[in-house]
Every structure is written in structure tokens, then in C-alpha cells.
Amino acid sequence: MDVKNAFLHGDLKEDIYMTPPPGLFSTPSGDVCKLKRSLYGLKQAPRAWFDKFRSTLLGFSFVQIQYDSSLFLCKTSKGIVILLVYVDDIVITGTDYALISQLQDYLQRCFHMKDLGSLQYFLGLEVYSSSTGIFLTQHKYIRELIALAGLQDGRSVDTPLEVNVKYRHDEGDLISDPSLYRQLVGSLNYLTITRPDISFAVQQVSQFMQAPRHLHLAAVRRIVRYLKGTSSRGLFFPANSPIRLIAYSNADWTGCSDTRRSVTGWCMFLGTSLVSWKSKKQDRASKSSTESEYRAMSSPCSEIVWLRGLLGELGFPQKGSTPLHADNTSAIQIAANLVFHERTKHIEVDCHSIRESYDAQVISLPHIPTDLQIADVFTKALSKNRHHFLVDKLMLVDQPTSI
Template structure:
């Protein structure tokens, strides 16, 4: 903590001034944490002084607070491209990131204990965006963005946390998530210059191969890149107390529908909420539990014992597959392919349908969704049509992002669907007139089809990959689709 206080003073984080009349300074507290490596071993002890931003008043102490962070779809897309093209992946970490930006507002903070040897009525007038302040993330991102732009990098129009720089030797990409940075590309000279520029502008940790990023473990093999959350999964199993539990083959039982009022309500739902919240983050690399998570997340407000049993089954499934993750192959094509499906009236309580879709770049799965639709559909065709429209929006976004990165899609993106009627509605203007009761925004899929952004090949229901995102499946069917999603076990078994 003494080192932290010394760093704050050397950074000119505050000025010691008498407290102005009528001003009530915000407090501060010391926060201690233990940083672990991906294998669970000790990395370092960390101490931080945090301002009590919950005491700030909107319009007085702060205004804008939003700061963009990288979308997980963008992270997976960049990793998939890097694996396919054989690009090196590097990571950097910013030390005391929030202290690199000056504050615009006047904020006064009570001095931390130990700052003065004797009691004093003076306060700290903050000059830098200390951790805990409402505006600190936004101030830091603005500073980092301006630093990169001054170094000839361009901010992506499709993800504000992605920056790129094209040269005669190739391209360099940079992704930032708060203070964690991933760098990849083909111009090694520019990467070295970027590293030096960042070191001059901020306190940075040295550039090293990407291994552990936001709880995601990255392993490089000769065959490709393996992305998983093994340590996080083990921590989740321990949280549930199921270390000695028996594993199961599927995350949910087949033909079991969960309702709001099934069973007795839990007297303390806190464990249920913590487990479901943890499952949400695990879906970053585990699309095979997306539908199961979608089901149990509906009951966060008033869960029952039956809902908790469903969550425990998901975790038992994870126990037997804790080393499973996404695999991005070397040499796969950068061609976008999509699949779309819906389970009509799949929700027992509301009779709303379940939308499911997934997107591949070559053989690499980069984006997917399992979500209950907002409106009740009157037919299976209508529910499929809504799912296709949702998938079309993601396709348009991904095509734009790929184009920015230098991988423009010359051909229409194939959106595979197994509902012939829904395909005909999009492709045939006569049938299209029969669906006027659907919201106008759903009909944007027609424009995408006419402008050759998408094509609509029919796929057999037996081969429809998105079944795993819309319903509970038998063991054989579930495993068949998991293999199609390119989910593998640890690289040693590949």
C-alpha cells in the first residue's frame, strides 16, 4: 500500500488544499486483492486506493461515464483471423491506467490514512481520474484513444475498442478492454514501434505472447488456437460445491419445460443468482450451454428448488467437460457462413419462441445467440422469419467489420435455414405481402437479400447446427452438434 501511495503522489494525482466552504469531500478506501495465473498459482499481491464514487452526485461531480470495451464477438473474430493467417498474438497491460488522464471536474477527497503524520483539516483535490470515480473509465479511454490516433491508428466504425493501422508491410490490430490490450498483425516493425510508443506514453508491462486475457485462456498449437476457461469452470464448480458430483452428458434434460411457479421458492436466492451470473460469463467460450443458460436466467427474480436443480445439472455437465473450448484452425478461409433456427412457442409461461443463430468464419465459430423473442409468433414460419431477421443484422455487422480488417466478403453470406416457408417469404415478394403484421424492421431481411448481402440455402433439419441453441437435445444429438461447433477438449487431445 505504501508503494501505491508513493506512485499516486509521484503521478501528481492530487493537490493538498484546505477544504472549500460548503464542499463535502468524498471518501476513499484501500482495496487488496490477490492476482493469480491461469494455472491458479500466485502471480502477485495487489493494493489499490479507491475513491468512493458512490458518493458522487450526477451533474455536480460527473456527467458522462460510458466507456466502450471490446465486444466478445470481436475478440473471437480477431483471434480466429490471427489463427487462420498465422499472425502472432501479443498482450500488454497498463499499470494504474486510470491515473493517466486529467480530471475536468473539481473533486475533493478525504486524505487516505497514513498520508499525514498528524491530523489535518486539509483534503485532496483530485487532478487525475482515480479508480472508483464515475468518470474514470471514460477519461482513461479518451486518453488512450487520442494516443493511438496520434500514432496513425484508426478507430473501427463497428467496434470502438478496435484500432487498426495499415502500412505497405501489412496491418496491425489492437483491441482494448479497459486496461488489457491485445495486439496482432503482419507488420512486426510497426508492432515494435507501437510498443515503444505506448511505453513512452503510459506505464506498461512488457509485450508477451497472449496466454491469459479477461479470464480466457489461450493456447497456441501447430494446428491452431485453443480458447477456453478451464480455471474459471473449476472455480464455478467449487462455488456450487459439486467437486465430487457425478457428471452428466447434456446440460438439460430432454422434454422438460421449466415454469416460473414450479416447486417451492428459495428462501435465499443469492447462490442461484451468483451461479447463473457466473454461467453467463462462461458462455463466452461455451456455446453448448447457451440455451441452458437462457432457460435458467429467466427465473433470477424468484427462483425455485427445481430451477436450482437445473443450474446444478448444468454445472455437473461442465464438470465432465471443464477442459472444453473453442478451436480456431490454422489456414481456414475467412468466409462468413451463418445458420438460423427457432423453436416455436418454446417458452411455457409466455408461449414466445426461442431464436437461435450462429456465425462461422471458415470453420471457426465467432458469434451465436440463444434468446427468447420479444413478441408471440402466430406460426412456426413467423418465428423462423424473426430469427432469420435477427441473424441478418449480425451478418451485416460482421461483414462490415471483416471489410475493415481487409477481408471483404465478395459473395453473399449464406444464411442456412430449415424452414422452406420462411425462405420463400424473403425470396418471393408475393409471399412477402402475407407477413405485413410482422414489424417493419423484420422486413429489412428482404433488402439484404435483394442487395446480395445474404443468400438463403435450405438445410436439412438433421444438419441444422443451431438446434443446440433452441432446445434441449438427446446425448447423441447434442454431441453431434457440439462437434459441428468446433468445440474441442484440451489441445493435448486434438
């Protein structure tokens, strides 16, 4: 559903005055109008609209999810209804179809709503659903991105980045007009919503936004050429996937040529469905590969705590600890055994929160062989065979024929 003129529904809590719009009516010089409702352009408008929408839903027996303030939930004897709001775009799903119909009628009475039917397109995401599962893609968005880069006739490549190529801030000649580079990188960042296979590559080229060089632009064009050959690819969420959270964590020690900082990569699966991932350069230089792996494990640990809380509120509490797979045995021992404190006494306190989660049995730390470490695709450029092997593990596939 879509809300028409959403911000105009908000109630203002502050006294706000404005000069009369030209041609509205004649007023003495110096007179002003007092606003009774919010207008587009006010800093308060988004908050006022959300407060109005939130209070309306709470009055309809919905509760706001603590772990995600844009998510609302209502449980009945017949099932469950979930509502997600993003500014003025609303997605409703659930198993109590009678309540969904009542909710639609209620919202249309309270606001000016447009019912867009079954979810097929949302914020640039194309959604295909069937009895076998849900498929998310940004195929149309990719075609527009290829046109923006001027590579409609370009040759596709098998991997997003070349192997063993390191990019530096001061290498090569500066681009005279960096606007195209910034447009492409910004678009690629949004594309990572459904294309985790380019997350590391986009993380690399995002570091040069301030002063991009021709070598960096060539790397961006390679990413687009890779997308050209895989434009129909997207994330598939099987309907029969178990509701069991599994995580993988990895790091590339001193992966950044300029700062010698490491790159953190992790991903989370709900059964066989990929639900969360990240590729990010660490904010500190690590003295050893063990330290960089330990730092990398701390970041997904926070995500696990959040996801477990969110799943619990939705009615899917996790039984037992969540496995966080890592391939560095020394880092696992440091997280699980305080005897090793001498190696980590200089590491920030927040990184040690992983020990508390481990002691509380929120997570477990099973070792995984390096060749099976799925998070490897988020930390470095890989060869063609290795890249394709790990991408298959991410449930990143071409659109299934059954959908």
C-alpha cells in the same frame, strides 16, 4: 500488456472539486481541491482514460475501427498490426513485428505499462496457440465453478438439460436464499464465451433469477455436472480456415411454457471457425412456426451486416452474399418474396430489414435439412446423440495434443 493505474492517466474536461483527503494538509474550513486528473471512482474516469488512450494511438498512425470502437488498426507495407483494448488490458497482434516492438516501446513511454509476454491468459480465457491454430478454453474457470456449486464429487452427465422438460416460473418451492443460484447463473453466462454448447441451457435458467425454485437449481446443477465431464473442452480456430462467413438460423416455436414465446438460435462461422452465436427468447408471441422462424432470421441478419463491415475494415472483404441457412421454406419465401405480405403485415418493421439485405445481395437464403441445422443446439434440449453430433459441428473440442 497491462496498464498500471489506468484511470489516473485520464485528462478531465470538466471542472471537478473534492474535499481534501484527511491528513493531506491543513486547510481552512470550506476549502476544496480542484482535480487536474481523473481518479478511480469518478463517473468520468473510464471515458477520460479511453479518450487519452485513443488519442495516443491515433498519434501513432493507428486508426479506430468503425465497427468496433475498442479495436485499432495500422497497415504498413510490411503487414498489419491490430490492437484490442478492454479497459486496462491490451492485446496486440499482427504480421509487422518491427512495428509491434515500436508500439510497445511507445506505449511504455506514454503510460505505466507491464509487458505480460505472449498471450496465454486474458479475462478468464486460457489461450493456446501453435502453427495449427488457436485454442480457447476456460478450464480453470470451470473448476472454480464446480467448487462453487459443491459438485467436486458429483457424477457427470452427457447433456446440459433433460429432454422434453419444460421449466415454469411457479413450479416447485421457492429457494430460501437465492444468492448461490444467482452466482452460478452469472458465472455460467460468462462461461458461454467459450462454451456455446450450454448457451440454450443458460438462457433457460437465466429467466428465473428473481424468484428461483428448487427445480431451477436442480437444472443449474445439471449444467455444472455436464461441465464437470467436459471441463477441458474449448473452441478451436484452425490456422488454415477460409475467411468465408456462413450463418445458420433456427427457432423453437412457443418454446417458453409461461409466455408461449419462441426461442431464437443462430450461429456464425468464419470458414470452419465458430465466431458468433446467440440463444434468446423472442420478445413477441408468434402466430405460427413460420412467423417465429422469420423473426429468428432477422436477428442474425443484423449480425451478418456488422461482421461483414468488420471483416472489410480488417482487410477481408466478403465476396458475394453471405449464406444464412434456414430449414423453414415458408419463412425463406416470405423473406425473399413480397407477395407473401399478408402473412407478415402485423410483424414489426425492423424484422423486414432482412428483405433489404436479401435484395442487396448481402445475404442469400439457402434451405438446409432440419437434421443438418446446426443452430438447433441453441433452441432446445436435445438427446445425447443429437447433442454430440451438433457440438462436433461447432468446432468445440478437447484441447488438441499438438498445442
